[in-house]
Amino acid sequence: MSLMPDAFILDLDGTLVDTLGDFVAVLNRVLNELGLPEVRRAFVERTVGQGSEHLIRSTLDHVGADPAQLYEPAWALYQAHYRELNGQFSKVYPGVREGLVQLRATGRPMACLTNKPAAFARELLARKQLSGFFDFVFGGDDFERKKPDPLPLLKTCEALGTAPARTWMIGDSSNDARAAAAAGCPVLLLSYGYNHGEPITALPALQHLDRLDQISLAPAASA
Numbered sequence: 308m309s310l311m312p313d314a315f316i317l318d319l320d321g322t323l324v325d326t327l328g329d330f331v332a333v334l335n336r337v338l339n340e341l342g343l344p345e346v347r348r349a350f351v352e353r354t355v356g357q358g359s360e361h362l363i364r365s366t367l368d369h370v371g372a373d374p375a376q377l378y379e380p381a382w383a384l385y386q387a388h389y390r391e392l393n394g395q396f397s398k399v400y401p402g403v404r405e406g407l408v409q410l411r412a413t414g415r416p417m418a419c420l421t422n423k424p425a426a427f428a429r430e431l432l433a434r435k436q437l438s439g440f441f442d443f444v445f446g447g448d449d450f451e452r453k454k455p456d457p458l459p460l461l462k463t464c465e466a467l468g469t470a471p472a473r474t475w476m477i478g479d480s481s482n483d484a485r486a487a488a489a490a491g492c493p494v495l496l497l498s499y500g501y502n503h504g505e506p507i508t509a510l511p512a513l514q515h516l517d518r519l520d521q522i523s524l525a526p527a528a529s530a
Contacts, residue, residue, distance in 0.1 A: 416467045495522065
């Protein structure tokens with residue numbers, strides 16, 4: 308990958324915005340209403356990243372409840388509370404806005420691809436004033452399968468009009484790395500996100516970054 312890519316795909320939670328506080332607040336409101344014990348930040352940090360359904364089922368199991376019995380009421384409460392609290396306990400990571408400005412300046416199309424429900428993702432980007440950087444925003448309910456399945460990346464490349472091999476995936480977890488590898492996209496990984504408690508540097512990547520604005524962009528090929 309000696310040349311600048313034709314497009315960029317960026318994850319959201321743990322990559323652009325630290326949303327862990329939102330997840331903890333929403334989940335504990337749900338658990339309180341169900342009469343269940345609260346969860347701690349460390350558990351949520353290890354568990355997020357595979358979609359809201361997985362997070363809710365894992366949380367119910369973690370507190371000793373039966374996911375089969377309580378998933379539906381928990382999901383309804385989760386949606387209501389997340390809609391209310393979305394973005395209130397989250398913050399844009401240092402270097403993200405500057406990095407997005409750099410990527411946008413290349414003139415390449417950009418997409419945000421997350422396992423978060425699409426409506427929540429778009430609302431969060433709007434509240435954090437990040438929406439204008441992206442040509443497309445896709446969530447976990449936009450496709451039949453979620454990351455780490457490659458399908459969302461392949462569909463996003465179709466929307467961008469670019470080949471996977473010429474499209475950089477920028478994320479923070481093994482979900483992003485596995486999806487990118489299966490889709491044929493080069494992957495860049497940020498060190499500060501949510502990788503299920505595992506060091507992100509253990510995963511191969513085109514670049515490992517501590518901040519998005521540290522990204523190295525090779526010059527485009529001459530005509």
